[in-house]
Amino acid sequence: MNNIVPIPLSIGNTPIRKCDFLSEYFKTNIFVKDEFHNPGMSSKDRPAYFMIQDAIQRNRIQAGGTFVEASSGNTGLGIALIARQLGYKVKIFVSKSCSQEKIDKLEEAGASIELCDNSNGLQDFQSTQFRAQSFAAKEQNAYFTNQYYNTQNIRAHYRTTGPEIWEQTDGQITHFLCGIGTGGTISGVGRFLKEQAKAIRIWGVEPRGSILQHYLKHRTAPNAVRPFDAIEGIGRNFVPGSFDPQPIDQIFQVEKDVSIDMAQWYYQHTDIRCGFSSAAVLASLKCYSAAMRFHSDDNVLLFFPDHGSRYLSKLYAENSKVSTSNAHSLNG
Ligand SMILES: Cc1ncc(COP(=O)(O)O)c(C=O)c1O
Known part of the structure; x- marks a missing residue:
């Protein structure tokens, strides 16, 4: 980090790990950048x-x-x-x-x-x-600080997260997937990675009903904005100033319930509790894997902004079991 204002905290340089379970399941190389290693346990x-x-x-x-x-x-x-x-x-x-x-x-x-x-x-x-x-x-x-309209939001990811990802993957990354809230992560990382290699796919994820997918396609907000089932940290009914559509190739929309199922599915198979927006990224893989058309030699990076310990009551409570219909398709 550019330590002009010195702080006794170590921010950034979070690890990337290969996830064998997801790689095998989706038949490509899947990596996870675990941002819970930051002092406040998140990318933010x-x-x-x-x-x-x-x-x-x-x-x-x-x-x-x-x-x-x-x-x-x-x-x-x-x-x-x-x-x-x-x-x-x-x-x-x-x-x-x-x-x-x-x-x-x-x-x-x-x-x-x-x-x-x-x-x-x-x-x-x-x-x-x-x-x-x-x-x-x-x-x-x-x-x-106004994270939705502060240019430092994009700049933080352009100056730190993007370069880290490029170095940690030896420039071999082919796809970057993350949830979109303010847009700072996808805009900053996406801009940096596209500057290194235009072919890298930059994909965002938001809850169904959020408006950024529409904005990406039409460069205007939809006429009617409906309330939607929010997933903590992602999904918007307005276009934030810190959302730059330029480097983004596609935005996938996912259901909140499927995201909850995916969090539990991932936990059952890996013993790792991921956060809510991370589970939404997993849901996008599950729902759109046919459209995503990964090759066996792709290197797909999933961005996990925080950790499941923040969502014990919402995602991992005893009474919130994987719904039977989804459990069937997830295990299939
Ligand atoms: C858990 C979580 N995931 C995703 C995001 C979205 O990141 P960004 O605001 O950079 O789009 C946030 C933002 O607050 C978040 O807290």
Whole structure:
């Protein structure tokens, strides 16, 4: 990392591992980049660090001020860990639907939390985004990092995640798959990888009903935006400024229920609990493997932004078993 603002935390340089189980199942070489090895246990430490560094360098906040963010948890946690280490206060506006595990972590990291209702979208007065913005505007010495519209979000992945992936795969990667929330990961990694080799396929994943697949195809938002079954961290009903469609080849839409099934299926076969958006990436493999048409010598990288320990109650509770119909097709 570019350590201009020094922090006693080691962010990035997360490992990539080959997954033999998935490679065998999908008959190609499948690798996973495990971002839970970051200090805040997610990929969002990367943009958090870049956004904080940028604000301090540009004197947008003074010592002892308050960093403010609207977050489903992971970006908030990254900001809390980094900003608290640097002596700042942290206020995070969190959606009511956020898992209790993430809220507990935010409180442990010293963030002050406000629960908000995002059910009417992020432009609504009660939403995390709106309330964070208005809080920062009224509070003295407060800075809204605003991950949805901060260029440092894409830059963090362009400068760190992309180059790491290229080096760790010796430039042999053929496909990159990740979930899309703010768009920072796919835009930054995608841009970097396409600059190295145009043929690399950059594929995104979002919940069915989210609008970015439509935007990628038509370069405009759909006329009617319907509520959809959100998967934590991914899926949007507006086009974030940090979403750059340019390097993206395709976006696949998946069902929330299939993602839950896939998390449990993956756990049963590998003993690894993946996060919710990681399970959505697995669901895209399962639902679209015919269309994806992998060759046996492809090198497919799945981006896992966080870990299943954040979703014990939502994905791995005793009573949430794999549904019979899906269990049949998954094992088939
Ligand atoms: C768990 C998880 N997965 C995926 C994403 C989406 O990443 P990005 O915002 O870079 O599109 C996020 C974003 O917060 C996340 O927390």
